[in-house]
Amino acid sequence: MKAPTQPAPLHDTVPASFFDRLQRLYDAMDRGYAQVADHYGFSCEGCKDNCCRTRFHHHTYLEYLFVLRGVATLDTEIQLQVQLRAAQICRSFDQADGLGLQVREMCPLNVDSRCILYSHRPMICRLHGIPHQLRKPGQNTLYGPGCSTFDKRCGNKPYYRFDRTPFYIGMARLENEFKQAVGLTGRIKMTIARIIAYSAEGREHETH
Ligand code: SF4
Structure with missing residues (x-):
């Protein structure tokens, strides 16, 4: 684990316009994903190999703060x-x-096979699967x-274009603007579990 190097800005001090822009970017991802998934006739419904067990890392401060903002909306006991x-x-x-072993753990935001912060889920959760x-x-x-x-259900269908490039570019631009606005440098690399656990302990984020 790498040492945190900078204090995380509190999510209630982030200019609202950055979260608004993040939300619009997420909406564009969701629309793009839905259009392609519809084309294939693909749905995650009933999937046993839940991708919320994948060890996704998240790399932007803005998403980190957006997740924490979502966690703060949960009932205290659930939090x-x-x-x-x-x-x-x-x-x-x-x-x-x-021990040099691989382990799969369910994301702490997945409860009873459902993401309890679906509206705040990060980019990779939105784009994964197709x-x-x-x-x-x-x-x-x-x-x-x-x-x-997807391979089991739709792997026999020809590839239908799903270009992540505009989403990645949009996220990188937004993150850079945000970091400049609040005086942050570097990138984070954290799982949802680490984001939430560190925040609960009052610790800072990990950078890389
Ligand atoms: S944030 Fe939600 S969608 Fe993403 S891995 Fe966690 S439970 Fe799954």
Whole structure:
């Protein structure tokens, strides 16, 4: 685990316009995803291999703060349960990492197979699951696969364009503007569990 280097700005001090813009970007992702998923006829309904067990890392301060903003809207008792679960998950990851093992843990925001902060879920939770492409300047287009459930349900269908590039660019621009506005540098690299556990402990974020 890398040492945190900067204090996290409190989410209630972030200019509201940044969260508004993040929300609009998320809405665009959701529309793009829904349009492509509809084309394939793909749905996550009944999936046993829940992607909320994937160890997603999140890399932007703005999403980090948006998740915490969402957590603050939960009932106090639920917040406490989520924080306890987040701390357990972090211990499990740390233990497994120390032994060089892989471990899968359910995201602390997934309760009874449902994301209890669906409106605040980060970008990767919104984009995961369907095949996609990414264009980087000076490089060939990269193509990424769908999840295993997509492969089982729709893997026999021809690829239908789902370009993540505008979403990644939009997020990077917004994050950069935000960091300049509040005087932050670097990037974070944290799971949802780490975000919530650190916040509950009054600790700072991890950077990389
Ligand atoms: S934030 Fe929500 S959608 Fe994303 S991994 Fe956690 S429970 Fe799943």
